Amino acid sequence: MFFTNFFSKTPTITTDKLAELLAKKTPITVLDVRTPPEFHTAHLPNVRNYPLVQIDSYSNSKKNRIYLISQSGKRSEEATKILRNKGYKAINVKGGLNSWTGKLELDSQGT
Helix, strand or coil: CCECCCCCEEEEEEEEHHHHHHHCCCCEEEEEEECHHHHHHEECCCCCCCHHHHHHCCCCCCCEEEEEEEECCHHHHHHHHHHHCCCCCEEECCCHHHHCCCCCCCCCCCC
């Protein structure tokens, strides 16, 4: 379902695979690590905004996988490494929202 990039050793998943997981309606945790203004512009449905600058304070069950997404995948890769170092089963969404072809949601706070 996910693979590890040979060079970075960070587990990743493609946006297509993430879309398949989300379509199954099985609860999964997806964190968008962009800034709140970026998040409010557009984001995946039913995801939580947890900015990269706060990710070190993330606290939740370490038993399930956590999928992390950003605009291009760079910040989410960094967040994945931080959470994995804390014992979480974190997985980076490769290519981020730039690679996402599915539906996006706007918040009422969006522009």
